[in-house]
Amino acid sequence: MKVKICGLKTKEQVDAAVFHGADYLGFVFAKSKRQLSPEKVKEMTRDVPKGVKKIGVFVSPSQSTVETIIQQADLDMVQIHGELQAASYSVPLIRALSVEDTVVQPMSAEYVLFDAPPKQFAGGNGEVFDWEKLDLSQLEEKKIIIAGGLTAENVQQVKKILDPYAVDVSSGVETNGEKDLQKISAFLKKAKEELDV
Structure with missing residues (x-):
């Protein structure tokens, strides 16, 4: 299972996520307490290996905004x-x-991410939704990503129930609203472990 650590704000956090095996790094360009500038993201991710993908997170953006930030960051x-x-x-x-x-x-997107219902911001609210109620039968061709309230304690459970392509965590690896390097390490270790039978 692949893992995305989202809402990264410092080079130290990026380096920790890469070191402990993250497949995807998420950077927020939408209005949020985790929002960054494209220039800052480019600077922080200069040394990220090619195999680790850098993802920009947006809410209802214009196409030109997205394309500009793709280039800048x-x-x-x-x-x-x-x-x-x-x-x-x-x-x-x-x-x-x-x-x-x-x-x-029907979507042209190859990847579909499911998150808990939005609160103040669309995502990163640390809320878990009922995984049992999610019907993925229409989406067999898609790569499913599950977000919302994931932690090192429950990530194996979502793997067991939904067997997603990837999981996405943000607030679940934070302490007092800031990324916690030990929690990033613990989450990645648990998410990558084989399922307990």
Whole structure:
């Protein structure tokens, strides 16, 4: 199972995530306490190995905003919550949906991320949704990513129930609203472990 550590804000956090085996690094460009500038992201991720993908997180952005930031921050993928202004972008798209979006519209996106219903911000709220209620039967061709309230304590459970392509964590690896390097390490270790039978 692949793992995305989202909402990274410092080079130290990026380095810790890469060192402990993260597959994806998420950087927030939408309005949020974790929002960064494209220049800062490019600077922080200069040494990130090619195999680790850098993802920009947006909420209902214009296509031109997304394409500009892809160039400025040197992103590998984008994750879009809210309104989708374009069917495709110059990099692969992760379509982020709230689990309360009962209609899963046909999508060109190869990756579909399910998160708990939004509160103040679309994502990163640390809320778990009912995994048992998620019907993925229409989405067998898609790479499913699960987010929302994941921690080192429950990540094996979501693996058992939904067997997603990837999991996405942000607040679950924080202490007092800031990324905690030990929690990043613990989460990655647990997520990558074989399932306990």
